[in-house]
């Protein structure tokens with residue numbers, strides 16, 4: 046990431062709404078306790094997720110790839126009072142941190158954390174969702190998308206993270222994971238059931254609206 050881009054991201058963050066204290070603490074603890082803290086969404090994209098969720102005011106949110114729970118708690122900010130959020134994570138070692146911060150948030154009774162492989166867990170979920178955040182195994186993005194598509198209501202939004210893959214969609218298109226990401230982006234673009242926009246926010250966010 047160039048110095049100018051980093052400074053612009055800092056500027057954008059400083060001029061965006063403040064984040065709740067428990068998210069500041071969660072970000073710090075993620076840096077101390079995990080090997081790859083860069084996976085965490087972070088303050089700027091977190092505010093975007095929160096704002097999108099508040100615009101939709103969903104009763105059902107699905108997240109695939111919880112990590113330490115940062116994006117989950119940002120998305121939950123837009124839930125209606127009777128709304129629920131399902132989030133899926135394969136790494137059980139993350140349990141203590143996820144539970145700690147979900148409990149500190151105002152949304153603990155609305156969030157269910159499912160531990161296991163996303164494709165298997167998805168078979169057990171039958172709810173309807175107005176907002177979905179795809180952020181787990183990059184190789185499986187198309188499978189996640191197709192698996193959940195019928196459970197997304199018309200007008201609902203699917204967000205897919207890391208769709209620029211550190212710029213490798215341009216700089217290293219032959220890299221295996223990059224090819225999967227690129228294939229996913231082309232899959233969405235050619236899907237007549239949706240309209241979408243790819244934004245260069247953080248590592249790239251594909252915002253997809255089901256018609």
Ligand SMILES: C[S@@+](CC[C@H](N)C(=O)[O-])C[C@H]1O[C@@H](n2cnc3c(N)ncnc32)[C@H](O)[C@@H]1O
Nearest residue numbers: 084085086110112115116134135162163181182
């Ligand atoms: C990029 S991180 C998610 C970051 C989180 N959404 C956030 O923004 O704070 C991806 C997460 O997906 C999880 N994951 C990877 N493969 C998975 C799978 N097959 N099923 C469920 N979770 C998976 C990883 O363990 C990791 O915690």
